[in-house]
Amino acid sequence: MKVGQTGMTLDVAGYETIMEGEDMRAIVLTLDRGQTVPWHYHSATTDSFVCLKGPMVVETRAPRNTYVLSAGERCTVPPKTAHHVYGLDGGPCQFMVLQGAGVYDNVLLG
Numbered sequence: 660m661k662v663g664q665t666g667m668t669l670d671v672a673g674y675e676t677i678m679e680g681e682d683m684r685a686i687v688l689t690l691d692r693g694q695t696v697p698w699h700y701h702s703a704t705t706d707s708f709v710c711l712k713g714p715m716v717v718e719t720r721a722p723r724n725t726y727v728l729s730a731g732e733r734c735t736v737p738p739k740t741a742h743h744v745y746g747l748d749g750g751p752c753q754f755m756v757l758q759g760a761g762v763y764d765n766v767l768l769g
Contacts, residue, residue: 670694672751683759687711688744690752696744698768703761706736708744708754715752718743728754741768 673689683704688696698720708717710728717726717734720741726734727747736742738761746752 669696671696673753677755680759682761682763683757684763685755685757687753687755690715690744690746692746692751693749694745694751698741698743699765700741700768701738701758702764702766703738704758704763705738705760706742707733707757708736709733709757710752710754712751712753714747714750715754716745716747 669688671688671694672691673687675687677685677687679685690696708715708726708728710730710732713729713732715728717728717736718724719726719736722740728734744754
């Protein structure tokens with residue numbers, strides 16, 4: 660399933676919008692084996708990740724960090740912090756992302 664988001668298209672197994680408003684949204688993403696959310700950042704919004712099925716990995720740059728999350732665990736990525744999401748060892752995962760508050764964008768990095 661390819662899903663277009665502001666600034667990028669995601670190739671994911673599942674995408675569900677739980678709620679969305681002018682300055683926030685909650686989505687559930689499901690990644691099959693080998694699928695990833697590419698490196699990107701958000702200018703004004705924070706991403707709060709909650710692992711539903713894992714394990715999953717959230718990597719950040721500047722500061723460089725690697726969060727390995729199991730079901731029920733979470734982490735937060737502040738605005739203007741590049742990040743990348745995938746299943747541990749290329750495996751499948753499912754997670755909820757709470758995004759806000761602020762105007763949402765996706766700035767894709769090469």
